[in-house]
Amino acid sequence: MYPDTNAEYLQRLVPGALVVKGLNTLSAWVLLNGPLAGKQVFLCGDSAEAKQAVRELATRLGVSVLDRGSLSAAREVEDFPLQLFPEWRLPLCIATGLTAFFFFYLLIRDIIYAYVEQDKDISFRIMVSLANKVFPIVSLIMLSLCYLPGVMAAILQLYRGTKYSHFPDWLDRWMLCRKQLGLLALALAFLHVLYTFIIPIRYAVRHKLISTVVDEMKDNKSTPFYFDNTDAWATDSFFVLGIMGFFLYFLLGLTSLPSVGGSLSWREFTFVQSKLGHLTLIVCTAHGYIYGWNKFLKPSTYKWWTPPGYMLCLVVPSVVLVLKLLMVLPCVDRSLGRIRQGWERTGPEEGRASLRATTL
Amino acid sequence: MYPDTNAEYLQRLVPGALVVKGLNTLSAWVLLNGPLAGKQVFLCGDSAEAKQAVRELATRLGVSVLDRGSLSAAREVEDFPLQLFPEWRLPLCIATGLTAFFFFYLLIRDIIYAYVEQDKDISFRIMVSLANKVFPIVSLIMLSLCYLPGVMAAILQLYRGTKYSHFPDWLDRWMLCRKQLGLLALALAFLHVLYTFIIPIRYAVRHKLISTVVDEMKDNKSTPFYFDNTDAWATDSFFVLGIMGFFLYFLLGLTSLPSVGGSLSWREFTFVQSKLGHLTLIVCTAHGYIYGWNKFLKPSTYKWWTPPGYMLCLVVPSVVLVLKLLMVLPCVDRSLGRIRQGWERTGPEEGRASLRATTL
């Protein structure tokens, strides 16, 4: 059995006293120097009147108070200020794992391949070129991971024919960290944008540009550099899709700021997170597809029989978008709508009715 | 006559009950998974005590409560979660209309003109070059539309000689959507910035750069590329004004975040929105003027006798800035100051005094 918390110990020590635990999430520094307005504190205690008195005191300080129940919750309240981003742990693990995997995958495909097969040392590319491939890849995968559990939940509801049964535990936990997944994906997309903007001032890029011209002149061609209209369209579309994707991404991130999200109505929040979110996923996936539009069928793309990174990263988003497309087909959408309004498909297992009664 | 809302129906059904409508702006999902702190909910009901009880319950949940009056307001409260950005509708219409107009205007002037008169297919420019002209044009016009109603209100007050008469309805509605106008303008300016940063990595731009060098070499000049100091000053000033304009724009946008704006005092908020806002408008308008500094008098600028897009977009900001300049002239500023402190110019219409009494 756990030992008592200080608050519980105090309560037992002086039985007549009314002990209220709280405000411990505010540091002494903040209490002295403020501002307190907008901060959240927890309270717990066995006496309602005592809690009311402390609540009034806290409200007078400008903080908002959350009641966590009786004094037995003191441990949880005491642990809170010691937690370090608990809800970010899983998304951070996923991001780190994916980044490490794609870093080594592309290191082998790009740098080591060139060294072994062509005997060229292009290791300097690790710093910018390689990172600028890994970040967008992981970002797109994590963005699609935000929308995958929603589709899986819908499929589960369709299969079970009811909304009155709990999702598996892992799905619940996944759905609760979607915001953090999305924000990490946005951070990686932001890094991708910064990396892209410095491309033209890099030494290697300027060197290559100058070499191109000089080689061009050496060969003494009459039409030194043929302008390909298709290439111009393709690269410009690629950039525009990237910009639009990042812009939509950024809007999504903005609405996840507590003060912006809090000022939206429920329908507005749902609209932004669902409609705008799926649009972002579509635009970013198209950005990925157009990157490799003329490389999919070239054998030279598949070095050492491995597919390039952008192909791997398109798998999950494509699956999510296809499943989502199936979900909005009229017939599927209608069934799903009925289930979400409380309708149940009566099957052989009638026992579900009792489950429903308890859930309600 | 409208049918009753559920809340009113319930009240009539059980006359003795104290019905309070509210909390309907929180979804079941949010109620379960939180966080509730910072969310706003509405309450309405005929019994003050009942409302007080619900208010206390809601405050305990961490949400802030807005009283919307008696139960007859239930319809409004019920409609709220179904509204989708009502205050954004008008600004979005203006932005869409202006964007469509300038897109087709520049499409004709740039792409179709080149096709018809010079028989060149430069349609690939639609994706980036054209969009990067339309976005800043619409952004600047919308920024000036934020400050036009303020100037118009001042002129109206000067003309009427009093502040105690209502503005026309359209002016009131315009003034209420200034924030949304400004944020849309900021969004377009942000897109303009992103579009500008990718310019040097575009295929067409790099192609043109290489062609310039090769052509330069072919002609075998001794001074291959003359450095024009005026050009260097002009283009650098153009970029610096653009950067500074965007930076100030961004600061304006930051203070419109609910949590940042809420922490400013009234004088600070007025300072930022008025002084900083007009400075932004000046800098961005100068950015536009310097873009065409040496093109205004060239006949080749006026293709098919139409002025280029940036000239059209400078009209409204210039008018706003000239009017604002007139407003801060000492003599005008003094009259306006007196009017805003409650002074009235007594004219033939003495009936205005009664209006003042009622407004006070």
Next chain:
Amino acid sequence: MYPDTNAEYLQRLVPGALVVKGLNTLSAWVLLNGPLAGKQVFLCGDSAEAKQAVRELATRLGVSVLDRGSLSAAREVEDFPLQLFPEWRLPLCIATGLTAFFFFYLLIRDIIYAYVEQDKDISFRIMVSLANKVFPIVSLIMLSLCYLPGVMAAILQLYRGTKYSHFPDWLDRWMLCRKQLGLLALALAFLHVLYTFIIPIRYAVRHKLISTVVDEMKDNKSTPFYFDNTDAWATDSFFVLGIMGFFLYFLLGLTSLPSVGGSLSWREFTFVQSKLGHLTLIVCTAHGYIYGWNKFLKPSTYKWWTPPGYMLCLVVPSVVLVLKLLMVLPCVDRSLGRIRQGWERTGPEEGRASLRATTL
């Protein structure tokens, strides 16, 4: 003696009345058009019941109330809406002073030196190149000024052997404006980033690139442009450190948004501001060191016997980082930890114990 405020005058005029001063920080416009939620107002008055009544009224309006005590605080409450960013004044002075100093220092070293010694007019560089040197220099110095007072406070505590004695007044004031110092540093870093991204589209840069190629061709070398692997590594590392530094900077800035910071627990906030902050300082200082990695020993770097700007700007961050490194040495860290938990080094001056008693 100061004259009475209106509120105090009113109280003396009608002795029986219960006067409460407040809500004056909300403008008439905001009261009419909202939203009020999240705004902070002050209250003061001599009667607790009257204040309670006004507080309830204010809470009903959705604003949060801060009690400022008795009616004698009315002057302070009345002055509040007239204050214009009081806590930003000192940081803004520091930023302006540093910017002016480095601007003239680099103007002499870069532009005037070239004019006098080499008879070249490169004055156009003032607009972008010079500004893009001044901004990062001032930004890095101001970032390190955020972390210097923390280190100085720790040294002072170690020297005095107690935490129960007040810091000097200037140190207290410095520590209170660290947030504003940091945000100004972030703003300058943001400008540095924008200035850097437009480098490749500048007229002078493109001119130099073309000239390089043409000169290269004129000399008719067989290996026109040697690729230096070390240079590629150095410049790419320089850019990556800059990007990472800005990214961490940006995260720090995000957590200083009231709504984001308010949702963090105390340990999370400390973690972000201390660990992440020092990491940002390390990365940005490394960004500065790598910029001059191969220039430190060249005599041509020291024009007119003056060190270049980036060397000057590395002094303060290096000192802060070395001192911080000393602080986290196990032996120093242990003493400091004991002192911060309340332990005192008993020395010859026993009088300190009485000071401790009064402070407690």
